[in-house]
Amino acid sequence: MARIRGLAVSVLMIAVASLMLAGAMAAPARAQTLIRDAEIEGIIRAYAAPLLRGAGIPPDAVTIRLLKDGRLNAFVAPGNRLFLFTGLITSTERPEALIGVIAHEIGHIAGGHHVRLNRNLDTLGTTSILAMLLGTAAGALVGRPDLGVALGMGAQDAALRNFLAYSRTEEASADAFALKALERENLPAGGLRDFLQTLEGQTALTPESQDPYLRTHPLTRDRLSAVETHVARSRLGPDDVPPQWRDWHARMVAKLNAFLRPPGEALRLYQGRDDIPGRYARAIAHYRAVELDTALGLIDGLIADEPDNPFFHELKGQMLFETQRVPQSLASFERAVDLAPEEPLLRVALAHAQIESSDASLLEPAQDNLRNALSRDDGNALAWRLLAQAYGQAGETAMADYAMAETALRSGDYDRALFHVGRAETQIKRGSPTWLRLQDLRGEAERRRDEAG
Incomplete structure (x- = not known):
């Protein structure tokens, strides 16, 4: 999710x-x-x-x-x-x-x-x-x-x-x-x-x-x-209605209920449900209740049943990432991307873990994943912010400013977008594709700022 x-x-x-x-x-x-x-x-x-x-x-x-x-x-x-x-x-x-x-x-x-x-x-x-x-x-x-x-x-x-x-x-x-x-x-x-x-x-x-x-x-x-x-x-x-759609629907509703309801309420709602939607919901609810061992046991069981389901691997990666087990989360996120390489949000999740791993050798793969994700979903401000972070950690300050300008524009912070455009312009070769994009960003940020009053 x-x-x-x-x-x-x-x-x-x-x-x-x-x-x-x-x-x-x-x-x-x-x-x-x-x-x-x-x-x-x-x-x-x-x-x-x-x-x-x-x-x-x-x-x-x-x-x-x-x-x-x-x-x-x-x-x-x-x-x-x-x-x-x-x-x-x-x-x-x-x-x-x-x-x-x-x-x-x-x-x-x-x-x-x-x-x-x-x-x-x-x-x-x-x-x-x-x-x-x-x-x-x-x-x-x-x-x-x-x-x-x-x-x-x-x-x-x-x-x-x-x-x-x-x-x-x-x-x-x-x-x-x-x-x-x-x-x-x-x-x-x-x-x-x-x-x-x-x-x-x-x-x-x-x-x-x-x-x-x-x-x-x-x-x-x-x-x-x-x-x-x-x-x-x-x-x-x-x-x-196609039978597969019914299965998908049950999983979708279970996932939303587990993430949006209090964990105890979600566990009661799916108590005794040993089908995949029920176990999926309980895995999420136990994770949110900080009962990680139980949650991991349930998600591992789901992965054993459906080893090629990218979203089960993603959920396991999230559980590990968000409980400070970043290095261990990488394999799960990588498997999710391998199974669904065209899903930009999965690549963003993997890139985030790569950046937070403190492994400098993973900064370039993280940039690649984020650029791939943005080629399919260029409005994702989180992806732009992470890309700026990856560029910054790699010492690429000009590109970091460029990515921060993209982030700020999508976040509605037009003055900050113009600030980063100005910083990046002084470091990027005039006439290059990135420099031309900076000119577009400047014009768009100024227009939106003026419209916002």
């Missing part, structure tokens, strides 16, 4: 991917936390990919991010970014409901409904909310779910809620897209119906008591009737 260390430095940084964006949009006391997790993001991408391809949208063109919030919500933002609240995922015992919501949100992308958000950015008054929507917040530093970064509270939540609100026409259009897309891909729409029926039960509540999805996605009886009629006529049912 990418750092849930705090969803750990790896794809769990509590598992190395990073899980959370936490917070609730309406509660003044809550903040929003971005979390990243390679395994969970991969599962959601698998759900979304056929629906996107059927709509003529390349799956790689859509970015999927998770927000740590126990309530039900999902939305799309400029740049084809799909945000899902963790509460939406953990509320679904089976994948159909989540797939239905994803299909609906893809309908907003396909219909261009989120494009209007670009015209309304000035309605949001804070840099943090803009950063969340545009993917440039300090939250990008999180490589793991448990490393939450506050992005907005109080009146900001209300502004964001209004900003993301869809019209009834847009909602009906997204429903129509979802029903057609699900049918085309031989996936049942019963989950979407069940989800809307759950929301319908909240319509009598005060707005403050409703899940944020209902407040931004207005529900009408006509909408629900259209979905119910489609499901009644469809030949597809729950058994038409």
Whole structure:
């Protein structure tokens, strides 16, 4: 799970991917936390990919991010970014409901409904909310779910809620897209119906008591009737979801529950569960309860059952790394990367361990891993910060300043970005690719600083 260390430095940084964006949009006391997790993001991408391809949208063109919030919500933002609240995922015992919501949100992308958000950015008054929507917040530093970064509270939540609100026409259009897309891909729409029926039960509540999805996605009886009629006529049912997706879903929910709930609560929830999701959850819960021997015993058992599962190796690496056993963690992180070399969050986790190992011979491999990760996910501020650290420890001060400029830009600290650009410019050969990139960074940092006021 990418750092849930705090969803750990790896794809769990509590598992190395990073899980959370936490917070609730309406509660003044809550903040929003971005979390990243390679395994969970991969599962959601698998759900979304056929629906996107059927709509003529390349799956790689859509970015999927998770927000740590126990309530039900999902939305799309400029740049084809799909945000899902963790509460939406953990509320679904089976994948159909989540797939239905994803299909609906893809309908907003396909219909261009989120494009209007670009015209309304000035309605949001804070840099943090803009950063969340545009993917440039300090939250990008999180490589793991448990490393939450506050992005907005109080009146900001209300502004964001209004900003993301869809019209009834847009909602009906997204429903129509979802029903057609699900049918085309031989996936049942019963989950979407069940989800809307759950929301319908909240319509009598005060707005403050409703899940944020209902407040931004207005529900009408006509909408629900259209979905119910489609499901009644469809030949597809729950058994038409691929069996592998059910297994993935159970693991994803178990992982989130184990990282987001108190350890004792998670252990009670999965007590007596000897299937893989149950053992996975207990391994994480025992780890979070600082019962490392028990946790390692469980994860070793899972690895014995599935030796080629990169996320089990990642979790073991995280357990060792975060309990100051950095040298021992390297083999687990290396195995995870060997098994999933295209997962950037896994490479970030490995690079972090390589840098913290105090072995100078590992600085160059760490740089290679980070550059590889950034070639696939260049918005990852944590990766840029670690790259700056690796350059600095290797005595490459100019490149360290360059990487810190990239870090600061993605963290929303535009003055610091300009400071590091200025330092790097004096050391980098004029006209070189890195020097030209520094000019781009300067212009972008100045523009964003001026827009932020």
